[in-house]
Amino acid sequence: MLGAIEAGGTKFVCAVSNRSLEIQDRVSIPTTTPEETLEKVFSFFDQYELEAMGIGSFGPIDVNKASSTYGYITTTPKTAWKNTDFLGQMKNRYNIPIGWTTDVNAAALGELEKGAAKGKSSCVYLTVGTGIGGGAVVNGEPLEGFGHPEMGHVLVRMHPDDDFEGICPYHKNCLEGLASGPALEKRYGEKAQNLTNKQNVWEIQAYYLAQALMNYTLILSPERIILGGGVMKQQHLFPLIRKEFNSLMKGYVNTPDLDEYIVSPGLGDDAGITGSLILALNELD
Incomplete structure (x- = not known):
């Protein structure tokens, strides 16, 4: 099973799919504080055996793998999320490969592959x-x-x-x-x-x-x-x-x-979550 998060400033869309990218389940979670939001994210994904995950996040985020803050949400105007180690917390919870990029990069990837x-x-x-x-x-x-x-x-x-x-x-x-x-x-x-x-x-x-x-x-x-x-x-x-x-x-x-x-x-409002699932699939490949 593949997991995906389209992490937006208003809501997090979480989904799981098979390797054919057919969504099996999804949930929408309001974006509040990191603690509240991630608790609900964990509650959703804990139900599934995941092989890999893809995350497309609101930003700015650190995408430089050589950086000490790789995987962080950095200078966001959403004050509660400033300098949040988003990717690190996901990796601590799930010992699987996780793809990481911006929500709009993920949407571009979704539209390229499927839209x-x-x-x-x-x-x-x-x-x-x-x-x-x-x-x-x-x-x-x-x-x-x-x-x-x-x-x-x-x-x-x-x-x-x-x-x-x-x-x-x-x-x-x-x-x-x-x-x-x-x-x-x-x-x-x-x-x-x-x-x-x-x-x-x-x-x-x-x-x-x-x-x-x-x-x-x-x-x-x-x-x-x-x-x-x-x-x-x-x-x-x-x-x-x-x-x-x-x-x-x-x-x-x-x-x-x-x-x-x-x-x-072409994918309407599903571009971001589709691209995040593709990120997960690419991690397996």
Whole structure:
């Protein structure tokens, strides 16, 4: 049996599957303190004989195996989880191989193997919701270096009609500070789902997201870009982003057809847990 955790800032999704990645059981656990949350995680997995586990975690996390804090959640704004040895506690409980990466890297891996990028060797997955985070898979492997990608914190040009200062506590007007769900709510005084019919809202949103996608394209040349998260459930955003992306790129790079290049997740909300199960399977291989 394989175990997987999609550890989010709001909830932990835990699942077990067979080697064919068919989920046998799953549970959703609210993210509270590490002690409370992990007690419930242990209670779920203790029911099963596990061969391996994969964890895709909210971050920032330490993914550098040479680091003394490898496996830690580090400078997260979720104060209770700062400097938490998440992976270490899981390894102390379960003496099995455990794959470890970010939640968005796991989602990218899930989409590459089983979702909207199936058959490709590379993709970028960006989630636009409570925050903005991005992961990438290149040549079938999650992209990591001394750390992991923080795609939500790239700097973008301000829209000429936007004077919002941004909400990121570190950078103010980075992508997350300008285009996350809370940024939309603070700028306009309403949640994203209540702004559907306000065209100028989404044109500004598309302007910021398209800049980021252009940067990812120029740096990584992924074969597909997948946009998930709560804000991207506004399906009318996709054509606006593609139009703005095309305008910004000005033909400099020939990309695949944009209707097939910038897409929604094939796995819906299951991209992260699927990718975490694939991490577990890869640990066995």
